[in-house]
Amino acid sequence: MRAHRWWISVLVGAFLVAAAGWAGPPAGAARTGPTATAQRILIDAASGGRTFDGIGALSAGASSRLLIDYPEPQRRQILDYLFKPGYGAALQILKVEIGGDTNSTDGAEPSHMRDPSDLNCDRGYEWWLMEQAKARNPGIRLSALQWGAPAWTGSGEARPTVWTDRDIDYLLSWLGCARRHGLRVDYLGGWNEAWFDTAWYQRLHAALTEHGYGDVKVVADDSFNWDVIEPLTRDAGFRSAVDVVGQHYVCGYLSDYLRCPSPQAARDLGKPLQASEQGSLPYDSGAAPLARALNRPYIDGAMTSTINWSLIASWYDTMPFQAAGLMGANEPWSGAYVAGASVWAVAHTTQFTRPGWRYVDSASGHLEGGGSHVALRSPDSRDYSAVLETIDATAPQDVVIDVGGGLPAGPLRVWTSDLSSSDSRRWFTPAGSVRPGETLTLEPGRVYTLTTTRGQGKGHAVSPPPRPLRLPxxxxxxxxxxxxxxxxxxxxxxxxxxxxxxxxxxxxxxxxxxxxxxxxxxxxxxxxxxxxxxxxxxxxxxxxxxxxxxxxxxxxxxxxxxxxxxxxxxxxxxxxxxxxxxxxxxxxxxxxxxxxxxxxxxxxxxxxxxxxxxxxxxxxxxxxxxxxxxxxxxxxxxxxxxxxxxxxxxxxxxxxxxxxxxxxxxxxxxxxxxxxxxxxxxxxxxRPGNVRYLPAQELSATGTSFHHGYEPRDAVDGSAQSMWHSEWSPRSSLPQSITVDTGRPRPLAKVTYQPREDGNGNGVITRYELATSLDGVTFTPVASGSWPLDTTRKEIDLPGGPARYVRLTALAAGGGYASAAEIQVAVRTG
Structure with a gap:
């Protein structure tokens, strides 16, 4: 992953699926006969298409560190949501870091071989994670890449590199450890987001063959901008040594992931193209961009695999990229976790396809009303699935599915997700069926899968509530x-x-x-x-x-x-x-x-x-x-x-x-x-004064507006590294307010406001009003005033009396926005 924060993302509209059944014709319901404006999508097995290599996620940068410390049954539930077929994300690829005892984003992962005489195949937690993934899905593909490495493997002083024969020996020893754990590794890369050495890749390829790892596919170069394509085109030896071209953030970085192109020269190589790292967005608000990034790399760039960073946000909030992952799990002491909307964005592809299927080029493209569609078929053409996302759409649109090339013409089961809702009942829900030739109305901001397959399911394990790590x-x-x-x-x-x-x-x-x-x-x-x-x-x-x-x-x-x-x-x-x-x-x-x-x-x-x-x-x-x-x-x-x-x-x-x-x-x-x-x-x-600050686990927040990626909850998460920010696209005018819910009526004593600390004054509140409420409906003003436009922490004393809710309203603020890095609430204890 890049050494940057993840903050920008996009959410989408609403599609209500009742838990107990339909209250009427469902959104996306089929109608007999095409409408005049319907877009026809032909799924023709004879049209050709590249082989699908799978959807996966990355455990790297110490992103999974806390998962192994989770108690049962929560740890088992989390792993099921990630890997178990027909249950959750049902991942088809797991990519892991080869630990190097050096910081690789959110921490350092242990190395298996710290000097040439040291070999410990049980060090670290990636072996355990790969074993758990394989136990749930024996067909999952495993991929590995190094970020850093022990000193003995490298060369150079000002900027040591891993382009050495010693490092190749180091990677071979890691593959040997994988064998000891009964793990077959499918893909191996060079050095994450650094640069490449064409001769080194050739020596690696030869060493793999010589030592019995000839079936391991070499990936190059796990970096950006497709810079590796020109050397691959020019150098026949390098080209022969590389099996897969892997590039990072092909859909852009910290963006809406609207376009995911590759150069024509990359497609002309005749090698599989892999979006070998994409993501860095939160497990909830990142679901909509993720849905785009699962379809569009193939549509725009002929890429047949996408790997999300990270697998799970299982690191402390004190470190960068808070909440970036398919799930969240950073409280092992409480067992609390979040199976966010991103799990179900992935499931719309993984639960309906398998690696080895083929894309159907006739049915891969952009929807006329906004969004995209891809279709994939089994090798024998007995089954096929189509994934349609309408994240960009602003109005309903009609589509008609036609089939050809020997594909079955029977009814297609329809599954859909409303990625904008926090109600998990609206994610990954059966929505009836549609026959080829019938019109299907697609609502904006959804993901739909149409399929001939069966065996899909939605896990229903429930997380315990979060709670503090108690002292002492x-x-x-x-x-x-x-x-x-x-x-x-x-x-x-x-x-x-x-x-x-x-x-x-x-x-x-x-x-x-x-x-x-x-x-x-x-x-x-x-x-x-x-x-x-x-x-x-x-x-x-x-x-x-x-x-x-x-x-x-x-x-x-x-x-x-x-x-x-x-x-x-x-x-x-x-x-x-x-x-x-x-x-x-x-x-x-x-x-x-x-x-x-x-x-x-x-x-x-x-x-x-x-x-x-x-x-x-x-x-x-x-x-x-x-x-x-x-x-x-x-x-x-x-x-x-x-x-x-x-x-x-x-x-x-x-x-x-x-x-x-x-x-x-x-x-x-x-x-x-x-x-x-x-x-x-x-x-x-x-502390003196009979005052106790409530832990962030007991607080929640709502706002009059927010920009996605800067949600109100970011102002009460305990971390000043995240923040709530009012909507700027389109801009929401002041006044703007954020309301903190403490969970129950309490004798509130203080409210602390921490402005953003980055030296940018946009959103820093300079004139405010504070109000409290017992029921969240009727609010009583209790304080108002002005603050300087700076980063110092502000405290507001409350007059006493019980309240459950606190509302901070920005009447004036830097740039005409409103923001808060952190809001804390204290109660009286005596």
Whole structure:
């Protein structure tokens, strides 16, 4: 995936399917005989078409890290929604990262071979995930690609690369591990989104054949802009070594995915063309663009496979690309997950086709009234399916399906989805049947599948409600096997694993990587790991035992609320081997506006990319009087805006800082040292004033308007890296309001408004009104006023009395828009 945020996406209109049956003729119902304006679609098996290679998803960039820690039965339910045929997404391809112990977007994935003498075929979670996918669908195809790699595999100093024979040996060892797990790998790529070395691909192809992996198809070059086509056309050896041409974001990036072209020269190669990564959009609001991106790569570019990043948004919200995936699952402690609309957008293709079917070119194109259509047939032409999406349509349109070339002329079962609804009963619903020659009315903003096949189904497993990760939280690491990654711990860079403690009994957490890996995105380049609940961890004391190397430093982090580039946003307490300590704040200042999509007017005035703003500010510093050899206990205590730094149980600094309201705990080590940690403890702190902020899991929100990708829920998700933004296309004028539901009547004490922090003033509220309500209907104004147009957090005291709802109305704001990075609500406790 690209190192950018996902924020732009599009949703679609409504198609109501009653759960218990039709209240009348259904939308999309067939009528006898064609109308004068109906578009005729001929599904002619004799028309030709490329072989369909499947629809899949990508587990990479540590995007699936938290899934393995989910409890049963929720973990099984999630896997069923992703892989089980006739149940959910029914994925036909699973693509995974070959871990390299270096940041690859939302963390680092463990390597199976950290030096030439080290081989551990059980390290990491991708083996487990592939086994689970195969257990549910033995026919699923497996694909693999490396982002980074251990240092020993690479070459070069200023920018190490993986174009070495050592790296080929490394990939062969990974394939050997796959065999040990009983896994047959179908596709293997080179280096994600870097560049390519034509000679290296030829050596890889030869090595695969020599070592018994000749059936593994080589994919090149998993990058952008089809730059690989000219060398493939020119170089016969390179062309012979490459089996599949894979390109990323062929439908555009962070856009509506309207067109998905390929160069004519790519089609002329005669090789399968694969949209080998597409997506980066949320599991709910990204469903409509995804529906386009499943049909249009073939229509516009003859691509026969599309792979979505990511498989599942199973990483912490402190990291980039929150919620991007087919599903969401980042609360293993609660078991909560979301089988979003994207699951069913995919199911409209995967539950009705199989790899090896053929596209029918006569029935692949764009609908006259907006949208697209493709048809696929089985090799023996006994079955066929047509997938029609009307995402672009603004009015109903009639189509008539005709068949030829020996395809059966019997009735076609119709399934449809309303991707704009949050009501899952409107997704993937049977909608009667239609015969060839009959008119079918397609409503705007839908996906339809017409099919001769049977066996489709819709899983009905229900997620438990989300809940906070309760404090106190403790882990002494003694209950894990050596080499294990502790539960809920997520490495951003490097690898933190359980190991025997140095110089004493028991097990500790040890940073295992001793040299800079061959990096992909250049982020961090130092070992960091995080744990905890961004949505509820606010006032707490975090403490951990640390054992320093002879030189270097270790850190305890608190209120971690974001990560991007070389920064981890939060409060850092660093202890160095020379006795110096430093308490400092690292602040990302929110999402850099240059990372917004070009169509986003909230980025107006940004003409060229610029570095993401990072503020590093020393809060306190000093030197330890006693020797620092051996073990020490670092601590951070947060109570409101008051921060206390602790060393060996005693305070060494007390400061006030308003930057971070809540967040996770983290551990960091200087590059690339093997420091140890033990007895991690996070205990609650009761802040003065009898006030408690509600965890984000207890809040929901609605707005008078919003732009898709900037929904009201993004203002109450615990992360200042996401935001609510009023609609800008077409623009909704002020006043605009956002209403927060706390779930039940409570003695509300405070409301906190965090403006967007990226230096762009569009939407920053400067004049407001606040109102409360018990029933969500009748609101009573309780506060009003003006704020400066800046990024500082604002607090509003409430006069007392019970209320369930809080409504913040923007009467004036930067650029005439309204936005909120985060809104938090506090209740009185006494």
């Amino acid at each position: 939280y403790r882990d002494d690491f003694d209950s894990y096997a050596v080499g294990a990654t502790p539960r809920y711990l997520s490495d951003l860079d490097g690898a933190f694993e359980v190991a025997p403690c140095t110089g004493r009994p028991g097990r500790c957490l040890r940073q295992a990587i001793g040299a800079q890996p061959v990096w992909w995105n250049g982020w961090l380049k130092r070992p960091v790991t995080v744990i905890g609940d961004l949505k509820s961890w606010r006032d707490y004391t975090a403490q951990v035992d640390v054992r320093l190397d002879e030189d270097g430093w270790t850190e305890l982090l608190g209120r971690v609320d974001g990560q991007w580039g070389d920064a981890v946003s939060g409060v850092h307490l660093r202890l160095s081997s020379d006795g110096r300590w430093q308490l400092y704040d690292e602040n990302l200042q929110g999402q850099d506006s240059a990372l917004c999509a070009p169509s986003d007017p909230s980025c107006a005035g940004v003409s060229a990319p610029r570095a993401r703003p990072v503020e590093r500010r020393t809060l306190a510093a000093g030197r330890v009087g006693a020797p620092v050899e051996g073990r020490h206990r670092l601590g951070l205590r947060f109570a409101g805006d008051h921060i206390t730094a602790l060393l060996d149980g005693g305070p060494i600094a007390e400061v006030d800082s308003q930057v971070h309201a809540s967040g996770q705990v983290g551990l960091a080590v200087s590059p690339w040292r093997h420091a140890e940690f033990d007895d991690l403890a996070v205990t609650p702190v009761r």
